Amino acid sequence: MQWKNKIFLFVVLCGGLIFTLVAHSMQKDRAVFPRLVEADTQAPTSKTGATCGCATCVTDPGWSGWFNQRFDSQQQLYLRDGRIPPDILQWWLALQFTKDEVDMDDIIRKLFKVISTPLSSNGLQPPHWTQCRRCAVVGNSANLQASQYGQLIDSHDFVIRMNTAETRGYERDVGGKTTHHFMYPESAVDLKAGVHLVLLPFKPLDLQWLASALSTGNIKRTYMRVKDRIWADKDKVFVLNPAFFKYVHINWTQYHGRYPSTGMLAIIFALHTCDQVSVFGYGADPNGNWNHYWEYNRFAGAFRKTGVHNADFETALIKRLDEEGIIKLHSSRAGMQHTNRTTSEKANPAKVFLG
Template sequence: MDAQSVNNEICHKERVSPTNKMISKKGWKAGALLLIVTFCFGMFWYLHVETYLPRTYEPVREMCSVGDVPSKAAIFISNYSRDHPVFLQLSDYFWVKNQSFYELPYGTKGSEDLLMKFLALTNRYHVPPEIERLSCRRCVVVGNGHRLRNSSLGEVINKYDVVIRLNNAPVHKYERDVGNKTTMRFFYPESADFDPNLDNNPDSLMVLVPFKPLDIQWMKIILNNEKRVRKGFWKMPPIIWEVEPQNIRILNPYYMEVTATKILGIDQDQKKKMKAKPTTGMLAITFALHFCDLVHIAGFGYPASSNKKQPIHYYEKVTLKSMAVSGHNITLEAVAINQLLQHRLIQNLTYF
């Protein structure tokens, strides 16, 4: 730039009016503010969504360490023990070895005769040998939450050794987000309105969570093709249900008792007074803490109480309003899950 050009530039700057200077200054401030807002929004998005992005599975496999979960759980859960059988078995009642202090869903007191008849039908009480002999069990409990929708976690979920699904959550048509591998499915009669063949694998274990004696009676009726019972359920369970008897198990109510008293902190007096019971998802997490060497969860958590429109499940449009009559204390469970996450007993594949 020559001397004349420099002089013209200086003269131009000197001719800028105060108004133009003010506009220029305001424009600069507006631009700076826009940059700050954009940066803050970007950071918020990153912190909120980054934990929701699918993680690669290879590092997860390397992390599995035998004894890690039990050692941490023993600190968090009083009288923690892995000595209890996973599923109920006939020998527990045939010789009256298992004398429970509690009735269902926290124990089997008063249901021994019914259990003997049911367990004699299935003649299966154990975990499949291919799972039992694993040196380190890597498990994922797949919740039914809406945050699984469009998560693209299907391939990640399929790579775990044990995939636990809940109630009537479908797999068919949602494979991209939830995978298609099912090792165990926890359910109860009212939540059995799914196709056992379409949404499970041929060798998937159908794990009955008995909340009441009628739940065991329903399963016995289905397997033995007896006259159907229609009363006593809060929602009518399936009347025709095609399932292989050898795939049926009954979860030991011990895990429900631990969930209520040691994870959620409900004392014995409260259990007798309150109708609220732990959700199947919370129960499945407790079970995994006693059975697995690495526990991950996905699809847990509900919308904010102020959000009346967002669905709570990835597969249907039911909103939070439906939980008001469910009898579940989801606030208490959210606190418990956050504590488990903070103590690194579990890890989350989605945000919570």
């Protein structure tokens, strides 16, 4: 029995020694590699390389070198209560040949006595990586007629419309939801409660008009008769930053035309606001006409000849964004729309003439 006691004591001593060595080793590992040891107890993080909670996100790295060369995530979308940098101001004043002696500091100061200063660059709370913000940018093309896209458009988190777009009576094709409405004085309309008014200022008078239209109603003309008053939630009124105009002109439309169109600005705005972007109602209808979906306008295609915007280049740019899988462009005929970022698109995206 004595030899059995000795064996038992030996086993206990060895076990204690092994336990001590293992515990010491674990403490040492925790001190040297704390993240490795604690990783199993931490909440899971975003999927590798992803920047949002969608299956694919606009700003995910590695999708498109062509896109990454043009996209600048640091852009400030909205004008804030401050001075416009001199180089931006000089370029912007030349858009519609405004004289340099205008007092921009005074104009901006008076404007922000009427509207609120945006709390962030895009007026939204910073998204969490688990969120998936989906934008529908809805143009006014007649190719929306009989499209039956209304329910799909309204399913998006944000729906961006522009200028004199109408929805009443056209909900089946264009939807009825609007979260952001892009306009300038000559295309202004009254808005429903809760809709963000996004002013596209092409000249200093546009800023003065906005302040007036939301207060005194004194300004009734620009280069044409305009609405002297508009209805909108003042706490949801924003002004697109002139610096953003120039950024789109240089990085995206690449000096084609004098400045980008409202439709082009809306798409690039959406790329800076949402995680996924779908585009509806851009381009001519199947017969090559440039009418609005709610009206026939024999002058609708005149913009293609003025040189202010380069419609052909912008059309090709939108197609390229679609082919790169950055946006989802819905055509006038169901079944022809592309899908975002499939494996084949990433491996061999179709090209148009844009460099």
